[in-house]
Amino acid sequence: MNLPNDAAGQEDVRAIISRHAHREGALLPILHAIQADRGWIDETAIRTVAHALNLSRAEVHGVVSFYHDFRTRPEPRPVIKLCRAEACQARGSEPLAEWAQSRAGDRVAIEPVYCLGLCSVGPNAMLGDDVHARLDQASLGALIEAL
Ligand code: FES
Numbered sequence: 001m002n003l004p005n006d007a008a009g010q011e012d013v014r015a016i017i018s019r020h021a022h023r024e025g026a027l028l029p030i031l032h033a034i035q036a037d038r039g040w041i042d043e044t045a046i047r048t049v050a051h052a053l054n055l056s057r058a059e060v061h062g063v064v065s066f067y068h069d070f071r072t073r074p075e076p077r078p079v080i081k082l083c084r085a086e087a088c089q090a091r092g093s094e095p096l097a098e099w100a101q102s103r104a105g106d107r108v109a110i111e112p113v114y115c116l117g118l119c120s121v122g123p124n125a126m127l128g129d130d131v132h133a134r135l136d137q138a139s140l141g142a143l144i145e146a147l
Pocket of ligand 1: 083084085086087088089114115116117118119122124
């Protein structure tokens with residue numbers, strides 16, 4: 001994960017913006033991509049996005065604070081992103097997520113993510129850069145315990 005105001009981090013933000021800026025309604029995809037890439041959306045990124053999309057900082061900040069998916073501070077706990085999209089849901093990701101959150105308590109954040117591109121081998125989760133497939137209580141519990 002990049003530090004919030006480092007030059008490389010801002011380069012990442014600019015690269016994300018250039019990938020999405022041509023789209024209609026580019027703001028949300030850009031914010032989701034920054035959140036996914038960096039884990040949170042800092043003030044510098046908000047300013048960079050506002051400038052690139054010709055929006056006010058308050059407009060971008062308003063969107064960031066409206067959606068619970070976006071975080072303006074780093075998550076201090078380890079984060080397991082458990083896929084909640086359709087194919088993983090059909091394989092039980094919802095009850096697995098509930099179980100995982102109760103198992104993890106306050107020690108590990110269990111967050112939703114919507115499709116990791118491995119739909120045929122779900123339920124899937126992401127921990128750091130690693131994708132874990134075919135999760136069940138035993139394998140997900142082992143991941144949680146290892147953190
Ligand atoms: S639906 Fe979970 S990886 Fe695609």
